[in-house]
Amino acid sequence: MTSLPEVLLSRAVLRCIETQAEAAYPQECCGLLVGIRNASSITISRAEASANVAGKTAGVDTCRRFEVDPRLRLALMRELEESGETIVGLYHSHPNHPARPSRHDRHSIWEPELLWLITAVEKGKAGVTTAHLPDLDDRDFHALKLRVVDGKD
């Protein structure tokens, strides 16, 4: 197996995700991660919040499901053209569930190049955040090492 990249995340971006996860509770929050990926690491420079559009489908419980707004993705892709940065992943929260991929998450694997961040929220308070890389062959995720670094600001 090839070695997996390490994920670098600033404390400020992590706090941004945690704040959003707490505000959305008990619903799931979600969004896209922007940054730079190379062979050994994925550096996340910002988290772009999305509406959880899973709620637009009748009968879908957004306390258990999420779906990133495809319009956000298109807008970001356009904005990032020639910037050197790309969409490196997506994030969502797990209200009252541990920060590991659920069975539904494993069924939702579609793009092996996008990493997933999952933030657990318990009683409205953000807990652990973990990073995972999908594996299309296994229909499963590999846990990635997540390093929170102190940014300049």
Ligand SMILES: [Zn+2]
């Ligand atoms: Zn999930």
